[in-house]
Structures are given as C-alpha cells and as structure tokens.
Amino acid sequence: MPPNLFVFFLFLTIPCLLGSTAGAIGVIWGTMSSHPLPPSKVVELLKSNNVSKVKLFDADPLVLQALSGSNLVVTVGIPNSMLKTFNSSRKAAESWVHDNVTRYFSHGGAGVRIEYVAVGDEPFLQSYGEQFHPFVIGAAMNIQAALTKANLASEVKVVVPCSFDTFVSESSLPSKGHFRTDLNKTMIQLLTFLSKHHSPFFVTISPFISFQQNKNISLDFTLFKENVRPHNDSHRTYKNSFDLSYDTLVTALSKIGFPEMGIVVARIGWPTDGAPNATSSIAETFMKGLVDHLHSKTGTPLRPRNPPIETFIFSFLDEDQRSITSGNFERHWGVFTFDGQAKYHFNFGLGSKNLVNAQFVEYLPSKWCVMNNNKDMSNATASALEACSISDCTALSPGGSCSNIGWPGNISYAFNSYYQQHDQRADSCDFGGLGLITTVDPSVDNCRFFIELQTSHSTSVHEAYLFLWIILLMAYFFSCLLGFMQ
Structure with a gap:
C-alpha cells in the first residue's frame, strides 16, 4: 500500500480504533429539594466522581454559575409550563436563549459547555393528557430559531425528552412496538424536526416501572442477571428488560420512517426507597448491570454494536419535593442521598472503584423530634398524618426503609420529618404537646431519622x-x- 494511501486509511479508521462517544454516561441533577446541597458542593461532588455530563430540568442561574468553568457537558431544560409561551412567541424564545444559553455558553473559555436544550420535561406523559401536545413542536422550532439567531445552532442541539409510555407493545414483544396512537402525528412532526437538525431522540426507559406493571418480566431479567429465562421474539433473543424496551422503541421509530434515528436514553435509574423492590442493594445490582452493559457496547438485537449515544442516570441526588403522583419511590431515585452520601457501592465506569461522598457538609444541630410517650397519645396518628401531608414520609411506605418500625416509631418519624423541614424550629415539634426534642438519634436499623442541611x-x-x-x-x-x- 502506498504511504499516502496508508495515512488516508489510518485517518479514516482512527475514530473506530479510539471508539466513539456512543455509550457515554451522564447524570441528572434535579433540584426539587427543600434543603438542597449548595450548587458549588454538587459540582464538586460530580467532578470527584468523574461524571462528565449533566442534565438539568431547568436553567437555574446559580446552578449554571456553579457549572461555569467546570468543563462538565450540560443539558439545560425548559419546564412544561413554558411551552405554551414559547410556542406562541419567538421573541420569548429568543429572550430565554439569551438569558439561559448565550449568557453562559462556553466558547472554549470559562463558561458552561451546553450541549442540548431539552424542550419540556416528558410533555407526552400519558397522565398529562394532551395539555402540552399542541405546544411542543412550535416551542422546539422557536427555540431552534433563537439558537440560530444567536449563532449557536451548530453547537447546541434542541431535543424533546419523551416519557417511557410514549411507545408501547401490547404483546411485550419489540417487533410489535409502536408509538401511542394519539401521538403518531406529533411524533412524525417531532422526528422530522430532529432529523432535519441532526438532533437525537431523547427518551426515558424505566425498567423499574416496567417490572411493576408487567407480570411477564422477572426481577432477575430486569437486573441483567445471567442465566435468566430469555424472551424470544422471532429469531431474536432478549436477555434483559433494557434491550427489550430499547428495541421496542427502535421498532416504533422504524414504523413511522426513522429507522436510523440516534437515541439518547435521557432518564434511567432504580429507586432505593418508598416501594417494594426499591432498595439500595437491588439498585446497586441494576446500576452495575446497566453500566457494564453500556460499556460493553454490544448494543441490542436490533442495533448490534450500536448502544445509545448517551445515557443519563436518574438521579444524582434524592429530591424530597418531587411529586409522588406516580409513587412514593419518586423521591428516592438518587445514587446519592440528599446530603451527598453514596447509597451503595458503584461507579460510573470511569476508573474510580467506588463513589466518593460529599465533603464538609453543613447540617442543622444534632437534634430530633420524637413522640413524647408520657402524653395522651389518642390524637398522635392524626398529628402524624398532618405532618406527613407537608413533609416527606415516603420511607414509611409499604416496602420502604422505615415500614417496619411500627407504632409509635412511625409517629416519631413523621414528627421528625416535619421538624427538620421547618429548620428545627421549637414550635415545629409541638403537635399539641405530643412532640419532644431529643439529642439521642432515634434511627433504627436501616430506618434513618435524618437531620436537614443548613441550606x-x-x-x-x-x-x-x-x-x-x-x-x-x-x-x-x-x-x-x-x-x-x-
């Protein structure tokens, strides 16, 4: 082979030899917490755990300031509540892009490395009905136009995160996959838009919820366990729930004319509390299996050796203010607790052996609120229910980490949750004289009576x-x- 031809051949094959960015793993940083870790502390935690990509649900100014100069690759989000405005007003879209993208964008300097703007947060979720459907495409187009006007369209891609119930298969077989009938027209519009601008399809895959809803899927099949009974679909064999869901989506994309569309798994994880099978040990098994599978780059039966472009782990931290409409587990998706402490042994597949905890976290004083056993306790349950309606008692759910502490432990847990959420104010441990402030930690086994952060x-x-x-x-x-x- 002539030398110049050899150099040309080598130039073509270098990307293959080095490996593509396919399979890159990031995390979702949600901020729906009553007492959040300071943004600078979260960025420090991300970096100490070798995380390179972060997806946000919004564009919080202090979060973006903390990410500035961090070299982390960022996806900023637009909440569903803004879609109607951006659909009807290009000027509003331009203003948002200026304030939340242009202002922070890094041109190789000390700004924020913004990779995607996510328009909406799963606006097609079935439980939302059609309240956001009419606005999604128009909002995405106006944000795209605003990025073009700001000369950022070549560097920042517009995407629309789609929920796990956007695509279905009545028989649970990937070959029968399709988009929900009420979304067919919208999906064709969305995919045409994404394809035109070389943007990927952002989608949630939720093995945990699929396992809860589908009696034909075993826990071992969901957890990437070896030697499980495979699911066969024609001549294709599926050994885990992730591949089954992923290929159901691939089929759905093919059926409406987009067989080669790039896919980003925009949200995937396993909760650790608030429901049966939502435990740290099961989450650890799932996460290790998922990361090993992604890094093997084996892909799926329909897309062999072609894993997702990127995958975002949901979530980096627990959030005690998340909606629990879909289940009490919603507040416990974090790989880390709300205060930045690792829940299990795991790493993001980037060299470190285990997760590194947040350092120098500032807590409120070591005080708890428990039930005073010396009082008339006939109204204790009513007081506890009232406390839980305001604070977070999801750990008391059936299958939760505090579900077995019994009475009066569960009353004390409710009182303490309320007390901590109200910054340990003395009057927040009253409960008609039933509350008692103590400096003795009432935690029992795996049931943690938490102390809130100073923030x-x-x-x-x-x-x-x-x-x-x-x-x-x-x-x-x-x-x-x-x-x-x-």
Whole structure:
C-alpha cells in the first residue's frame, strides 16, 4: 500500500480504533429539594466522581454559575409550563436563549459547555393528557430559531425528552412496538424536526416501572442477571428488560420512517426507597448491570454494536419535593442521598472503584423530634398524618426503609420529618404537646431519622439569585446617581 494511501486509511479508521462517544454516561441533577446541597458542593461532588455530563430540568442561574468553568457537558431544560409561551412567541424564545444559553455558553473559555436544550420535561406523559401536545413542536422550532439567531445552532442541539409510555407493545414483544396512537402525528412532526437538525431522540426507559406493571418480566431479567429465562421474539433473543424496551422503541421509530434515528436514553435509574423492590442493594445490582452493559457496547438485537449515544442516570441526588403522583419511590431515585452520601457501592465506569461522598457538609444541630410517650397519645396518628401531608414520609411506605418500625416509631418519624423541614424550629415539634426534642438519634436499623442541611428553603438558590440582582440594581442606581451629581 502506498504511504499516502496508508495515512488516508489510518485517518479514516482512527475514530473506530479510539471508539466513539456512543455509550457515554451522564447524570441528572434535579433540584426539587427543600434543603438542597449548595450548587458549588454538587459540582464538586460530580467532578470527584468523574461524571462528565449533566442534565438539568431547568436553567437555574446559580446552578449554571456553579457549572461555569467546570468543563462538565450540560443539558439545560425548559419546564412544561413554558411551552405554551414559547410556542406562541419567538421573541420569548429568543429572550430565554439569551438569558439561559448565550449568557453562559462556553466558547472554549470559562463558561458552561451546553450541549442540548431539552424542550419540556416528558410533555407526552400519558397522565398529562394532551395539555402540552399542541405546544411542543412550535416551542422546539422557536427555540431552534433563537439558537440560530444567536449563532449557536451548530453547537447546541434542541431535543424533546419523551416519557417511557410514549411507545408501547401490547404483546411485550419489540417487533410489535409502536408509538401511542394519539401521538403518531406529533411524533412524525417531532422526528422530522430532529432529523432535519441532526438532533437525537431523547427518551426515558424505566425498567423499574416496567417490572411493576408487567407480570411477564422477572426481577432477575430486569437486573441483567445471567442465566435468566430469555424472551424470544422471532429469531431474536432478549436477555434483559433494557434491550427489550430499547428495541421496542427502535421498532416504533422504524414504523413511522426513522429507522436510523440516534437515541439518547435521557432518564434511567432504580429507586432505593418508598416501594417494594426499591432498595439500595437491588439498585446497586441494576446500576452495575446497566453500566457494564453500556460499556460493553454490544448494543441490542436490533442495533448490534450500536448502544445509545448517551445515557443519563436518574438521579444524582434524592429530591424530597418531587411529586409522588406516580409513587412514593419518586423521591428516592438518587445514587446519592440528599446530603451527598453514596447509597451503595458503584461507579460510573470511569476508573474510580467506588463513589466518593460529599465533603464538609453543613447540617442543622444534632437534634430530633420524637413522640413524647408520657402524653395522651389518642390524637398522635392524626398529628402524624398532618405532618406527613407537608413533609416527606415516603420511607414509611409499604416496602420502604422505615415500614417496619411500627407504632409509635412511625409517629416519631413523621414528627421528625416535619421538624427538620421547618429548620428545627421549637414550635415545629409541638403537635399539641405530643412532640419532644431529643439529642439521642432515634434511627433504627436501616430506618434513618435524618437531620436537614443548613441550606434552608428560605435561602434557596432562587431567592439567593433574587438577592444578588437587588444588590446589582442598587449598585447600578448609585453609579447613575454619582454620575448625575458629577
């Protein structure tokens, strides 16, 4: 082979030899917490665990400031509540892009490496009905136009995260997969838009919920266990639930004319509390199986050696303010607890042996609120129910980590949750005289009576940002005043 031809051949094959970015693993950083870890602490935790990609549900200013200069690759999100506005107003879309993308975007400098703008948060989720359907495509197009106007369209892609129930198969066989009939027209529009702009299809795959809903799927099949009974579909053999769901989507894409569409698994995980089979040990088995499967790059029967472009683990941290409409487990998806402590042995497949915990976390004082056994306890249950309606008692759910502590332990757990959420104020441990503040940790076995973080809801990132703007406006006002006086 002539030398120049050899160099040309080598140039073509280098990407194959080095491996593509297919199979890259990131995490979702949700911020729906009453007492969140400070953003700078979360970024520090991400970096110490070798995480390289982060997906956000919104574009919180203090979160983006903390990510600035971190070199983490970021997906910013647009909440469903904004879709109607962006569908009807290109100017509103341009303003949002300016404030949340252009302002922070890194051009090789110290900004934020924004990779995607996610339009909506699973707006096609079946439980939402059709309240967001009419606005999704228009909003995506206007955000795309705004990125083009800002000269960022070649670097930032517009995507629409789709829920796990967007595609179905009545027989549970991938070959019978299709999009929900009420979404067919919208999906064709969405995929045409994504294809035109070389954007991937963002989708949630939820083996945990699939296992809960499908009696034909065993837990071992869901957890990537070896020697499980495979599921056969024509001449194809499926050895785990992930491949089964993924290929159901591949079939659905093919049926409406997009067989080669790139796929990003935008959300996948396993909860650790709040439901049967939602435990740390099962989550550890699932996560290790998933990461090993992704890094093997074997792909699926319909897409061999072609794994997802990227996969985002849901979630990085627990969030005690998430909606529990779909189940109490919704507040326990985190690989880390709310305070940045690893729940199990695991790594993101990037060299480190185990997860690294958050360091120098600031907690409220070591005090708990429990039930005073010396009082008349006839109204204790009613008080506990009232406390749980405001605070987070999901660990008391059947199958949860605190489901077996019995009475009066469950009453004390409810009282303490309320007490911590209210920053340990003395009056928040009253409950008509039934509450008692103690310095003795009442935790039992795996049931943790938590202490909240110093960062309270009253000093949330949103209000801190508002305070910052007030200071800046005051400074601007005084500078103008001084200029006028001169």
